[in-house]
Amino acid sequence: MPHPLEGPFAVEHSARLLRNYRYVVERALRAAGGWIALTPELSAKLLLGRHVWDLAQHADAFGRRLPELRATAHQGEPANAAVVAFMDAVEAPEAPHETVERLVGVYRVLKPHLLAVYSQHLARANAVYEPPTRQILARCIEDETRHVTAGETILRHLVRTPELEARAAARQRRLEPLLAAAGGVTGDVPPDAPGGTASPAVETSDDAREWIRLEKAVGAWPMPAGLADALRAFGGALGAGDAAAVARWLAPGTGWDIAGLGARAPRSSRIVAFARIGRQCVVKLALDGAGPTVTLQSRWVPGEAGWRAAALEILGRDPAPAVLPPR
Amino acid sequence: MERPIAYDKLAREDRFVRMRARDVADLKIAQGLPPFPDLSSRESIKERVHGIMVGELQAMEGAGRSVCDFPEAPWEFTLDMARQVWDESRHVEIYLRLLEHLDGFAGEFPETTILWRCACAEDAAARVAGVNRGLEGLACDVFNQLVHIARKIGDPVLERAVEFVLADEITHVRMGSKWLTRLTEGDPERRRRAVEFQETIDERFNLGGVRREGEHDLVPISIATDVRRLAGFTEEEIERLIKTTQRSQVY
Numbered sequence: 136m137p138h139p140l141e142g143p144f145a146v147e148h149s150a151r152l153l154r155n156y157r158y159v160v161e162r163a164l165r166a167a168g169g170w171i172a173l174t175p176e177l178s179a180k181l182l183l184g185r186h187v188w189d190l191a192q193h194a195d196a197f198g199r200r201l202p203e204l205r206a207t208a209h210q211g212e213p214a215n216a217a218v219v220a221f222m223d224a225v226e227a228p229e230a231p232h233e234t235v236e237r238l239v240g241v242y243r244v245l246k247p248h249l250l251a252v253y254s255q256h257l258a259r260a261n262a263v264y265e266p267p268t269r270q271i272l273a274r275c276i277e278d279e280t281r282h283v284t285a286g287e288t289i290l291r292h293l294v295r296t297p298e299l300e301a302r303a304a305a306r307q308r309r310l311e312p313l314l315a316a317a318g319g320v321t322g323d324v325p326p327d328a329p330g331g332t333a334s335p336a337v338e339t340s341d342d343a344r345e346w347i348r349l350e351k352a353v354g355a356w357p358m359p360a361g362l363a364d365a366l367r368a369f370g371g372a373l374g375a376g377d378a379a380a381v382a383r384w385l386a387p388g389t390g391w392d393i394a395g396l397g398a399r400a401p402r403s404s405r406i407v408a409f410a411r412i413g414r415q416c417v418v419k420l421a422l423d424g425a426g427p428t429v430t431l432q433s434r435w436v437p438g439e440a441g442w443r444a445a446a447l448e449i450l451g452r453d454p455a456p457a458v459l460p461p462r
Numbered sequence: 463m464e465r466p467i468a469y470d471k472l473a474r475e476d477r478f479v480r481m482r483a484r485d486v487a488d489l490k491i492a493q494g495l496p497p498f499p500d501l502s503s504r505e506s507i508k509e510r511v512h513g514i515m516v517g518e519l520q521a522m523e524g525a526g527r528s529v530c531d532f533p534e535a536p537w538e539f540t541l542d543m544a545r546q547v548w549d550e551s552r553h554v555e556i557y558l559r560l561l562e563h564l565d566g567f568a569g570e571f572p573e574t575t576i577l578w579r580c581a582c583a584e585d586a587a588a589r590v591a592g593v594n595r596g597l598e599g600l601a602c603d604v605f606n607q608l609v610h611i612a613r614k615i616g617d618p619v620l621e622r623a624v625e626f627v628l629a630d631e632i633t634h635v636r637m638g639s640k641w642l643t644r645l646t647e648g649d650p651e652r653r654r655r656a657v658e659f660q661e662t663i664d665e666r667f668n669l670g671g672v673r674r675e676g677e678h679d680l681v682p683i684s685i686a687t688d689v690r691r692l693a694g695f696t697e698e699e700i701e702r703l704i705k706t707t708q709r710s711q712v713y
Contacts, residue, residue, distance in 0.1 A: 164529065164540075164544065165529055165530045165533060165540075166463060166530070167526075168525075168527065168528075168529030168544065169465070169526060169527060169530030170526070171522060171526035171547070172471070172472055172473065172523035172578075173471060174473055175473040175474055176475060177475060180519070180551075181551050181554060183526070184526065184547050184548065184550065184551025184554070185548060185551050185552075187529060187544045187547040187548060188544045188547060188548030191529075192541075209537050226463055229463065229464060345555075346555070349555065349558045349559070349568075350475075407477060408476055408477045408478060410479040410569060410571050411570060412486055412493075412572060413490050413493040415489060415493070419477075419479060421476065430476065432479065434489075
């Protein structure tokens with residue numbers, strides 16, 4: 136039976152581990168904070184928003200513990216250059232359509248690894264003379280377990296096509312070897328070390344399923360009488376490439392030409408946004424066809440002749456539009 | 463990572479319609495409507511709540527950028543900004559649920575990005591002055607009035623939820639005051655620029671005379687003088703704000 140005062144870590148080693156943790160947690164924290172504005176999906180925004188503060192508290196706890204271990208407060212340190220390269224790769228995806236890549240890096244690679252490393256550290260840290268570190272690790276494990284579960288819930292919600300599944304898998308395949316090459320965040324984790332597991336049963340007030348529910352698009356837009364019919368006819372005219380029929384739906388003086396859509400007429404149109412300004416309505420139509428999806432924003436006004444478009448603007452051509460499932 | 467990002471990189475789902483605040487106000491005036499929802503009906507309360515929801519969204523995004531954009535700032539600054547991200551994320555959720563409570567939905571009214579633009583200041587001191595003192599100060603005014611209106615119309619769900627959000631906003635203003643002072647210590651020129659930035663935001667958020675001193679029921683947005691005192695605004699600052707609202711152009 137081991138002596139209760141036996142322990143695998145010297146003070147310096149323990150401080151080094153905490154510096155290594157602090158380095159990656161601080162980088163993850165700053166990346167997650169910065170990504171919120173760059174991420175379109177509401178559920179993913181809320182996921183990141185909820186976890187930034189937990190990560191900041193983890194980095195803070197590690198940083199405050201350091202002087203107690205004869206080290207400088209709040210000084211993170213990468214275990215090696217490969218850890219820096221791994222974190223560079225984790226924080227690289229910044230484009231709006233790269234939400235899946237961002238979340239896979241953090242929630243399927245980094246956080247499960249942190250969970251594993253913290254768990255192993257806690258299991259080995261001496262219970263008599265390392266309770267301050269153990270308490271920090273226990274709190275981080277609890278949070279990371281919750282984070283991984285929530286992240287996985289959001290990823291399953293967002294990764295809903297074979298193409299997105301392939302992208303998620305490719306992202307994981309790219310990052311995991313980088314992490315293994317670094318020897319994990321502490322530089323000394325063997326490649327075959329057991330991974331962290333997240334309990335699926337964690338229930339807290341910040342439930343990722345609720346963020347998904349809040350994100351879901353409305354199934355039927357609450358449109359005033361006649362507008363839905365007008366939009367259907369307008370969409371049909373656009374699909375037929377019929378400039379005269381399109382013009383019939385424009386308010387007098389509205390200068391817009393179907394030629395603005397380019398050579399290919401859209402095959403179909405769907406409403407992706409509906410907003411009200413007093414008695415007027417702004418409608419975004421996604422026009423699908425052979426080429427990229429075109430988003431057309433139009434403002435509709437009621438009149439004696441019924442609803443007419445008073446302003447139209449092409450917002451962009453998106454090769455891979457994000458479509459939310461209807462409620 | 464790119465630091466800071468251009469203001470037009472703010473990412474949104476398709477369901478949101480983004481328009482200039484001035485254009486939305488002009489379209490409403492042309493229909494004989496007040497440029498900003500006046501809280502006189504459940505419908506106008508819903509529109510105000512929608513505006514607050516997108517404001518909270520932008521506040522979360524702005525605080526997140528402050529965590530990201532200023533790695534050289536003191537660590538405690540990052541901690542405060544991270545805390546604010548968490549608070550704002552809860553506020554977004556609260557206002558999404560309040561929208562449901564009012565039979566509304568996210569995207570029902572256009573989103574303007576005037577708040578987000580203010581959160582794109584390149585200097586940390588200017589950003590906290592503008593966002594935490596200017597915008598969060600406005601939030602104190604708006605939420606204080608909304609609590610009053612909710613109490614008056616007998617909506618305890620709205621009243622209680624917004625009262626807790628208001629408590630958080632007071633904390634954010636205090637954070638702003640603290641960091642404006644600390645970040646500009648020994649650098650009066652930096653402080654002057656930051657305060658000037660805040661004043662331009664205060665002026666902008668007088669919303670052409672919509673924000674004024676007065677009773678909750680009588681003015682569209684009433685300046686919450688007591689709450690502002692609690693948040694750490696000085697009497698001189700409150701007085702100056704009231705004076706600027708008196709000279710703001712009225713729609």
